[in-house]
Amino acid sequence: MAVDTLEPRGMRPRPFFTPRKIIIYSLLFFISVYYLFPMYVMIVTSLKSLDEARGGNIFALPIKVTFDPWFKAWDTACTGLYCEGLKVGFLNSMKITIPSVIVSVLIASINGYALVNWRFKGSEVFFVILLFGSFIPYQVMLYPLVIILRELHMFSTLQGVILIHTVFGMPILTLLFRNYFASLPPELFKAARVDGAGFWRIFIQIMVPMSLPIFVVAMILQITGIWNDFLFGVIFAGNQNYPMTVQLNNIVNSTQGVKEYNVNMAATILTGLVPLAVYFISGKWFVRGIAAGAVKG
Amino acid sequence: MESSVSIRDLSLDFGSVKVLQSLDLEVAKGEFIVLLGPSGCGKSTLLNCIAGLLDVSEGQIFIGGKNVTWAEPKDRGIGMVFQSYALYPQMTVERNLSFGLRVSGMPKAEIEQRVNRAAEILQIQPLLGRKPANLSGGQRQRVAIGRALVRDVDVFLFDEPLSNLDAKLRSDLRVEIKRLHHRLKNTMIYVTHDQIEALTLADRIAIMKNGTIQQLADPHTIYNRPVNLYVAGFIGSPSMNFLEGTLNPANQTFVADDGTVVPVGTYAFETPVSGSTKAVLGVRPEHILIGEDAKSKPFTQEVEIEIVEPMGSDTLAWTKIAGKAVTFRCDSDVVITSGQKILIGFDPARGSIFNAETTNRI
């Protein structure tokens, strides 16, 4: 059959620039600029000398790049009483975050497993209260917790703040693990039980190896959450164990002395570095974590 | 006959994957066409192209004589019914039916008239005030059909509309759709992977594989004269029995690989065969007869029954011919038991012979 060449045929013509596309991409561009410029300002300010930071334009690139503010923030900046920089806080944050993440993920994974596969009378009730508990403002529970930790001789200690992080990380993590374990085929668990495996054996040899993705998600959630914590650190860790966020706030918002904005910005970036690294490396896992925690609940 | 939907040299690629390849299809006005094939054969993709939900890479689509290759779905004169019903959950049935018409700015009186007509045809008047969540699966599918109906279009597209229903409802709605077609006499293009739906509903069936149409014919031809091995194996349950061997046109025999000889003098060859050819002989289970009925057939053999499966209305028996597992169907009144020796026979005229290399019908 002779086909009229003017007749529509094949792919619908799609001009590269349509008004719709131009609007969408320019919107996305301006939004991205809004989200990125604080990071840009932080970085350029941290690379300027103090005079340049105070005298110049916050958007301008440094005339002369200097890393002194970074060294100063890390090594000698004053946090109220001491002038040892952020390195102390960094170490403290490590000492708090690593054990807290391990303990809280471990406990929550066992909770989730018990809730799905080994229900006992009242287990669901406890779970529901746990979930609702996560909405209670921390301020309501702070003071009694101080009393309890003092009685346990754990107030102002690393163990104390680790315990607190474990307790308050429990609702969201337990929910995460419970939902994940519930999505595994129950036959797997039944087969293992018929084979005579017990509570711990099934958990360690069958459930854990099948659940690595959710462990990754939980770890990401906890590392960023605990690293970024301020309130629990300031109350429960004690002066000598202040985490990085508290030290940072003390450096920047301490009232005495000249404000060294370049050092402050370097310190701010340093504090954000760990969660940002986790975020950029983990990519879609991070997204999965917050979406799984929120949407399924 | 006047053509309603016409597809010419249609191709669709996703990157380097060719989903549809140079497809041609002419659908007559008022015809019921079923696109049948396994998942991934491109049948739903083809339907989406006809609907305008997917842009084609090459070729043209005509609906009602108009070239709609670049037209928006709403301007193509089609209505579509989806597998998941795709009803708007927050709207009542009445709103679901009328929403598209309201958006297009149709006068209220006409909307009402169309909705009432559709509701009357589908017998869903009592449901008009309800929301989809409060309907059964079958009722939801009726509403989904109604939404296509109110558009008052010539072509209906069905994308596996019964797949989400249980077996009982499925056969009820199947009859319902057939009745609807008889009443409305619209062109209908219907995608399914269920061969019973295809055989019962279609005027013509298009069997698809890898983005091409393998055979386009009426159900009887598809079932009895499949054009190639693929179609022969796909249609029919239990599927056709196949024996591999050599076809000798000189003495009109088919010799199976183990030496069993089947005389094929009665077979109506479509293409002349010269010289012995590697071939596959296919026989449907119901065309293998037993006992007295078998005696008069060109091919007979005494076999031992391996397994018997009573199906209620009839009985399936498993045995071996020429070393190959073979099923045949017999009346449920006939008593056969496994281990029993029995005479079976068939007439190759009712079977199909395919070239082993090209897989095409000979």
Add this chain to the structure above:
Amino acid sequence: MAEATLAAQSKPEEISTRPSLLHNIFLRNLSAKIAALPMVLTVLVVFVGCSAWSVIYSFTNSGSLPSGKFVGFAQYERLFKTARFVGSAENLALYGVLSLVFTMVVGFLLAVLMDQKIRFENTFRTVLLYPFALSFIVTGLVWQWIMNPNYGIQKVAFDLGFTNFRFDLLTNSDTVIYGLVIAGLWQGTGFVMVLMLAGLRSIDEEIWKAARIDGIPAWRTYLQIVIPMMRGVVITTLVIVGSGIVRLYDLVVALTQGGPGFASDVPAKYVYDYMFARGNLGQGLAASTMMLVTVLIILIPWAYIEFGPKKNK
């Protein structure tokens, strides 16, 4: 677990299958119960126990130490007569309304934008979400610098000749809350966007196809079909964002320290100051109880809608 193993060993071998089966069930439950002990303790001691303790002691005249003297609603009467607390509640209400409305609307619009089959979707999402990975302290300090009237954006505009341009939200007690809102939005909208996008993506593709066949324009499909279908995600997001707002503390400490004066004070900061700095426990506990009440006002209707009596829609 150790105990359970011992118990199993001490059991004589010759006992028939029936008691050992019972024993097995007992053992199994015991392991699960031991494993769930941290959860049970957290629930009973922290979430129920500590909250109850705080509520009860908010009716006492506790000073720097908890005391048993019951004074009825005296602490609450004093609380609502204290300008600082009432002010902080008003501040939080203004911040809450603004940031809730904007995060939800902007978050949803961003999600719609991301849902337009755009190129580099992952890159854009990464850019919009990275602030959410940061601490409120970091967010607060960056914006403090950007909004600094002497060195920040205002100075840039001034240098460019816009001498009347004002961007001194933080130093002006009438506008400081808007400064908090801007910083909070920068951190939080990406999160809402991700949740909304997950919601948009969970909608059956065939709904969109049906709408296209019906000839419904995209904006109308979003407005009249998609948004009503996203009810669940929207409500969950509201609850999460809402209960986060009630807790607002870190951002205030980093960005404004509650100032100028008490112009950006919030209840959480009031609680902290009275409990740990001023040694007025009764006030702190009463204020924290009011925070709890606020959360319950958000939570109870939600729980009722989601889990309450069977829905009749």
